[in-house]
Amino acid sequence: MTTVSIKKATGLSMAAACALLCSSVAGAAAPKGPPDFTGVWTNAGAPAIGGTTGPAAQPLPIRPEAKARVDAYQKLVTPLGETPGGWCLGTGLPGSMLGSGGYPMEIIQRPEQITIVYEAHNETRRVYFGARNAPQNDRVPGRNGYSTGHWEGNTLVVETDNLVDQIDQRYAHSDEAKVVERYHLEAPDAQGRRILVADMTMTDPAFYTAPVTAQKKWAQVPNGRLLPYECAEENWIKRLEELAKKAGVALP
Amino acid sequence: MKNITLTLAATIALLGLATTASAHHSAVQFDFTKQVPIKGVVKHFRAINPHMQMILAVTDAKGTHDIEFEGHSTNNMYRNGYRKGMINVGDAITVNVAPLKDGHEGGYVVSAVTASGEPFGMKSRNLADAAKIQAQAEGK
Numbered sequence: 596m597t598t599v600s601i602k603k604a605t606g607l608s609m610a611a612a613c614a615l616l617c618s619s620v621a622g623a624a625a626p627k628g629p630p631d632f633t634g635v636w637t638n639a640g641a642p643a644i645g646g647t648t649g650p651a652a653q654p655l656p657i658r659p660e661a662k663a664r665v666d667a668y669q670k671l672v673t674p675l676g677e678t679p680g681g682w683c684l685g686t687g688l689p690g691s692m693l694g695s696g697g698y699p700m701e702i703i704q705r706p707e708q709i710t711i712v713y714e715a716h717n718e719t720r721r722v723y724f725g726a727r728n729a730p731q732n733d734r735v736p737g738r739n740g741y742s743t744g745h746w747e748g749n750t751l752v753v754e755t756d757n758l759v760d761q762i763d764q765r766y767a768h769s770d771e772a773k774v775v776e777r778y779h780l781e782a783p784d785a786q787g788r789r790i791l792v793a794d795m796t797m798t799d800p801a802f803y804t805a806p807v808t809a810q811k812k813w814a815q816v817p818n819g820r821l822l823p824y825e826c827a828e829e830n831w832i833k834r835l836e837e838l839a840k841k842a843g844v845a846l847p
Numbered sequence: 848m849k850n851i852t853l854t855l856a857a858t859i860a861l862l863g864l865a866t867t868a869s870a871h872h873s874a875v876q877f878d879f880t881k882q883v884p885i886k887g888v889v890k891h892f893r894a895i896n897p898h899m900q901m902i903l904a905v906t907d908a909k910g911t912h913d914i915e916f917e918g919h920s921t922n923n924m925y926r927n928g929y930r931k932g933m934i935n936v937g938d939a940i941t942v943n944v945a946p947l948k949d950g951h952e953g954g955y956v957v958s959a960v961t962a963s964g965e966p967f968g969m970k971s972r973n974l975a976d977a978a979k980i981q982a983q984a985e986g987k
Contacts (some may be wrong), residue, residue, distance in 0.1 A: 653977045672873075673874075675875065676874055676875025676876065680897065681897060683896075683897065698922065714922060821920075822925060822926075824896055824920070824921075824922055825896055825921075826896040826897055828895055829895050829897075829900075831895070831897070835961075
């Protein structure tokens with residue numbers, strides 16, 4: 596009985612002390628962390644803003660040998676409208692961060708890692724901070740490369756290397772390309788939505804004589820949810836149909 | 848109306864680049880400046896990425912014959928009013944189609960009105976549009 600009373604009394608005292616301490620801390624000028632970009636974001640403004648895999652609208656400072664490759668690629672795919680996405684391949688950088696085909700993206704922010712999921716093709720990027728980063732030799736090249744992040748005030752800076760050669764990008768590049776993204780919030784739009792501005796600078800001495808820049812604006816979707824994007828199912832169904840036909844049986 | 852058409856065309860162009868253009872077809876072959884309402888009976892339907900597949904049995908001056916269509920990704924269909932079970936084999940429906948540029952039958956289903964009169968798609972998210980599309984399909 597006595598023990599219980601002491602525990603109760605102690606518990607009450609601690610609760611009171613905590614309440615006092617908590618209100619004291621809350622009232623103090625606690626160090627302000629970076630803004631939280633966690634949430635679902637969609638195109639701000641016209642959906643045509645953003646990166647795709649089609650040709651760039653404006654002239655780029657592209658080297659002649661790189662332009663010859665881009666022209667040959669466009670000649671191959673443009674008449675038929677073929678795209679990587681049509682074959683269920685994720686957009687890759689910089690197209691993913693410049694709009695990912697008009698679909699929304701979700702940002703999941705933790706101090707040591709920011710995860711960006713683009714709805715189209717369930718394409719996922721991971722941005723590592725500080726000690727969370729992998730050693731350079733362990734970084735696997737890919738269409739979205741390897742991304743490391745840091746904060747400059749309220750601006751998130753994401754630096755990406757280990758990209759593979761992507762002639763199929765609107766801003767085509769070699770495997771020497773490096774992309775720097777700078778994200779900051781600007782004033783809410785007329786609908787009161789938070790607006791995330793993404794400024795991209797890509798340098799690639801093998802492809803360009805000067806940095807290539809582009810900007811994308813995202814608007815937050817309150818309580819938004821990404822939808823699943825399964826893309827390879829059609830090919831699997833067709834393969835099953837082929838197998839069934841070859842075996843002379845009905846599709847199970 | 849002009850604004851709606853431009854927005855729709857821009858949206859389709861963008862989505863086409865990103866999500867359609869499958870191994871079989873691509874957005875470049877469709878004329879998104881046109882909208883043609885077509886009535887038919889569903890013979891095959893699959894809401895799938897990167898684009899929806901549909902075969903309708905259409906009765907016109909040529910008699911009754913099958914026409915193959917494609918359309919939005921599953922994601923964009925759901926964002927524009929489609930829900931599971933709204934289209935079934937055997938249903939008499941109306942589709943609003945961006946026709947093939949080469950003049951062949953078929954096209955890209957921009958919107959549709961289901962057998963029970965429910966609209967979905969980028970142009971027919973309300974009943975007034977749905978009624979208009981159906982009336983056009985019936986030649987009214």
